[in-house]
Amino acid sequence: MTGTADRVVSRAYLLGLGHVNLLDTYLSPLSYQGGQLSYLGERSYATRIAGGKVGFQSLFQAIGCYALSPVQNGTTMGGFLVSRTGLHYRWQPSAGLRLFAGGNLNFTGGGLYNLRNGNNPAQAKLQLDVAASLAASWSFRVGKQLLALRGQVDMLLAGLMFSPNYGQSYYELFSLGHYDHNVCFIFPGNAPTFRQMLTFDVPMRRATLRLGYVSEIEQSQVNGLKNHRYSHSFMIGFVRDLHFLSRKQIPANQIFY
Amino acid sequence: MGKIRFPRLVRVLDSVFGHSFLKLIACLFSVSVMVSCIDEDNYENTPEGNLEALWQIIDTRYCFLDYKAESYGLDWNEVKGRYMACLTPNMTSAQLFEVLCNMLAELRDGHVNLYTAADVGRYWSWQEDFPANFNDSVHRLYLGTDYKIASGLKYKILDDNIGYIYYESFSDALGDGNLDEVFYYLRSCTGLILDVRNNGGGQLTYASMLASRFTNEKRLVGYIAHKTGPGHSDFSDPEPEYVEPSQGIRWQKKVVVLTNRACYSSTNTFVRNVKGMPRVTVMGDRTGGGSGMPYTSELPNGWLVRFSACPMYDAQMQQIEFGIEPDVLVNMDLADIEKNKDTLIEQARSFLKK
Numbered sequence: 001m002t003g004t005a006d007r008v009v010s011r012a013y014l015l016g017l018g019h020v021n022l023l024d025t026y027l028s029p030l031s032y033q034g035g036q037l038s039y040l041g042e043r044s045y046a047t048r049i050a051g052g053k054v055g056f057q058s059l060f061q062a063i064g065c066y067a068l069s070p071v072q073n074g075t076t077m078g079g080f081l082v083s084r085t086g087l088h089y090r091w092q093p094s095a096g097l098r099l100f101a102g103g104n105l106n107f108t109g110g111g112l113y114n115l116r117n118g119n120n121p122a123q124a125k126l127q128l129d130v131a132a133s134l135a136a137s138w139s140f141r142v143g144k145q146l147l148a149l150r151g152q153v154d155m156l157l158a159g160l161m162f163s164p165n166y167g168q169s170y171y172e173l174f175s176l177g178h179y180d181h182n183v184c185f186i187f188p189g190n191a192p193t194f195r196q197m198l199t200f201d202v203p204m205r206r207a208t209l210r211l212g213y214v215s216e217i218e219q220s221q222v223n224g225l226k227n228h229r230y231s232h233s234f235m236i237g238f239v240r241d242l243h244f245l246s247r248k249q250i251p252a253n254q255i256f257y
Numbered sequence: 258m259g260k261i262r263f264p265r266l267v268r269v270l271d272s273v274f275g276h277s278f279l280k281l282i283a284c285l286f287s288v289s290v291m292v293s294c295i296d297e298d299n300y301e302n303t304p305e306g307n308l309e310a311l312w313q314i315i316d317t318r319y320c321f322l323d324y325k326a327e328s329y330g331l332d333w334n335e336v337k338g339r340y341m342a343c344l345t346p347n348m349t350s351a352q353l354f355e356v357l358c359n360m361l362a363e364l365r366d367g368h369v370n371l372y373t374a375a376d377v378g379r380y381w382s383w384q385e386d387f388p389a390n391f392n393d394s395v396h397r398l399y400l401g402t403d404y405k406i407a408s409g410l411k412y413k414i415l416d417d418n419i420g421y422i423y424y425e426s427f428s429d430a431l432g433d434g435n436l437d438e439v440f441y442y443l444r445s446c447t448g449l450i451l452d453v454r455n456n457g458g459g460q461l462t463y464a465s466m467l468a469s470r471f472t473n474e475k476r477l478v479g480y481i482a483h484k485t486g487p488g489h490s491d492f493s494d495p496e497p498e499y500v501e502p503s504q505g506i507r508w509q510k511k512v513v514v515l516t517n518r519a520c521y522s523s524t525n526t527f528v529r530n531v532k533g534m535p536r537v538t539v540m541g542d543r544t545g546g547g548s549g550m551p552y553t554s555e556l557p558n559g560w561l562v563r564f565s566a567c568p569m570y571d572a573q574m575q576q577i578e579f580g581i582e583p584d585v586l587v588n589m590d591l592a593d594i595e596k597n598k599d600t601l602i603e604q605a606r607s608f609l610k611k
Contacts, residue, residue: 029554074561117552166487172481219295220295224486226295226296228294
């Protein structure tokens with residue numbers, strides 16, 4: 001689809017449940033493990049760029065996690081909102097197989113809260129980064145069913161993230177307004193971060209069933225503080241393909257007003 | 258698009274995956290598997306592992322190791338070897354707790370605690386080894402039953418027209434509205450006694466808020482720093498701390514702040530903030546100290562450890578970890594207690610009437 005008037009916009013809505021491993025040495029030197037509940041919304045369509053070979057993708061994630069310390073007497077809760085917006089260039093080397101390469105701009109906001117800590121109970125997460133993105137999709141028929149398998153890997157290239165300094169208190173930051181290297185440059189050397197997604201689409205009557213696996217390997221070491229969030233989630237949801245038509249293509253009696 | 262029928266599915270998938278799609282996906286996903294993990298050193302949940310983890314937390318994050326090495330010769334490396342030798346493989350949890358608490362007591366810091374489900378390890382010599390300078394029964398007689406309570410402040414007008422405020426804990430919420438009401442009520446008094454004895458601390462913001470009622474100008478009251486790395490001397494440049502005059506009612510007459518050794522942490526900071534203000538006199542005993550803002554961490558066995566992390570200094574950049582001397586040293590007289598008199602309150606009343 002090359003024009004906005006008759007383009008197809010795919011929207012996916014997925015819910016996921018998975019495992020999470022959390023570390024933030026500002027809060028604790030121990031890794032916490034637990035469960036993660038997430039929502040993933042995706043919107044994608046072909047743009048007019050390069051004859052329709054460039055596609056737009058927007059992903060929105062809402063993540064909630066609950067994890068326990070190794071001896072299960074400490075609790076950390078986390079919540080994150082993630083927005084990822086990018087473009088992919090598409091190649092089609094053979095029938096059914098499509099390869100994509102591009103990049104995206106990502107924003108993550110949220111934080112962790114440790115229920116036991118005193119003056120260092122929470123850690124905020126604010127991050128803006130640019131990532132390289134590679135993907136492949138393969139469509140094939142099983143009987144009359146047209147199925148689609150897609151894999152995507154995004155790798156952080158560079159960005160900025162908020163972090164208190166090694167022993168800096170939030171009292172100093174927010175009550176006294178003392179800043180000390182709190183906006184940190186991140187790159188694969190100090191923040192090797194990968195986000196991966198594997199989806200399997202099965203068309204149903206009115207929508208397409210989507211099964212997915214999402215893995216996030218987010219980690220950083222800035223200001224002497226280490227943190228990571230490793231998550232693996234299985235997702236389920238559906239995809240709706242919306243075909244936008246121009247008025248000329250629609251019979252007049254089908255337009256209500 | 259490839260067309261596959263069920264009977265041939267496995268063979269076709271194998272041929273397709275063998276040369277294209279899955280190979281690509283596997284390649285993409287394996288990139289992340291090869292990524293090095295950012296993780297922390299894991300200590301075993303054994304007596305040695307827990308002592309090592311505790312020692313490491315203090316070694317890298319505690320903020321007074323250099324200062325205590327200077328002031329009383331603390332050698333944290335030597336401490337490790339000495340207490341490691343106390344461990345045995347089959348020791349009980351209670352025995353391990355005792356060893357770890359003894360190790361932490363080497364820091365001589367009331368902000369250092371070890372919390373388990375059964376007990377709290379503590380170093381309270383900063384108050385237990387000194388006179389209390391406070392008698393609860395006598396204090397109750399001064400307050401009587403007709404005192405007012407504004408959030409955490411108990412206050413009344415004594416019979417010689419001296420205002421009296423008792424603030425027991427900086428953890429008790431305090432608002433500008435409370436302070437306006439209290440100072441308005443006491444406005445006709447000839448002087449004010451602000452009693453913070455036995456106040457073990459709480460919120461630093463309340464310490465600043467209360468201090469801001471006693472100054473008409475912005476005052477430099479001290480400095481605060483934080484660690485910037487695991488080294489004992491890795492600190493940020495100290496940042497100045499100021500107390501700015503409140504926009505609400507400010508006290509313009511003489512005030513005596515009563516202190517004892519149980520004034521700790523945020524109360525120590527409050528005394529730092531007001532000491533030296535033109536109309537303020539600090540009276541009583543030296544405060545207990547506790548100038549490091551405490552953080553929390555934990556051991557492999559789940560025990561929680563609290564420790565001083567951010568050092569605070571006075572306006573001359575001097576340490577106040579071991580307390581602040583009063584302007585007027587007054588100790589409780591046992592003869593006064595027998596007469597149901599609080600020596601500190603009586604001395605403050607005399608001082609304010611001069």
